Amino acid sequence: MSPDLMQRLFSAPPEKVLIVLLTVLIAAAVYDVRYRKIPNWISMGGVLLGFLINFLIGPPEGGLLFALKGFAAGFGLYMVLYVLRAMGAGDVKLMGAVGALVGGERWFGIFLITAIVGGIMAFVLVTVRGRLKKTLFNVGFILSELKHGRPAYVGKEELDVRSKKGTSLPHGAVIAISTIFYIAVAAAVNR
Numbered sequence: 001m002s003p004d005l006m007q008r009l010f011s012a013p014p015e016k017v018l019i020v021l022l023t024v025l026i027a028a029a030v031y032d033v034r035y036r037k038i039p040n041w042i043s044m045g046g047v048l049l050g051f052l053i054n055f056l057i058g059p060p061e062g063g064l065l066f067a068l069k070g071f072a073a074g075f076g077l078y079m080v081l082y083v084l085r086a087m088g089a090g091d092v093k094l095m096g097a098v099g100a101l102v103g104g105e106r107w108f109g110i111f112l113i114t115a116i117v118g119g120i121m122a123f124v125l126v127t128v129r130g131r132l133k134k135t136l137f138n139v140g141f142i143l144s145e146l147k148h149g150r151p152a153y154v155g156k157e158e159l160d161v162r163s164k165k166g167t168s169l170p171h172g173a174v175i176a177i178s179t180i181f182y183i184a185v186a187a188a189v190n191r
Helices: 005-011 017-037 040-055 064-084 087-103 104-128 132-147 173-191
Strands: none
Touching: 005 040, 005 104, 017 040, 017 087, 017 173, 040 064, 040 087, 064 087, 064 104, 087 173, 104 132, 104 173
């Protein structure tokens, strides 16, 4: 990865955005851990604040188009995961809010860190619960079903994020923790 791309993907947002971002994510994480859902007022509030604060900041560090690109990236990619029943609706809206706040490039950096941190947390969870072998089998099953163009949750109910039979993490908390890691990475990259 080129140094220029690294700096674009891993750059800290302006301080005002950072304060709103962390407030939204901490609220979402607390609700998700306690109630296993993220209320619309948190996510939609984050989206609206993202558009408003970026409008006030203006280009090149903000602007409506900047917020729209971020919202489209976050909401769009997570909507695909929602359709595959790999993500809840609250997570989709929360990542849309994150995108509206930080823009498309930074959102992609947060997404990369979220994938890594979420993968590590999931690995620890299934290992502690003695489900590692079953989980590895399920990953193979998911890949096989995707190769044939079939959603995996149809063949195995536990692979549906809505099912009580599966093992899951509160993804709002994963996003919040990952964003804190992202901020640390951005600080290290841009020293």
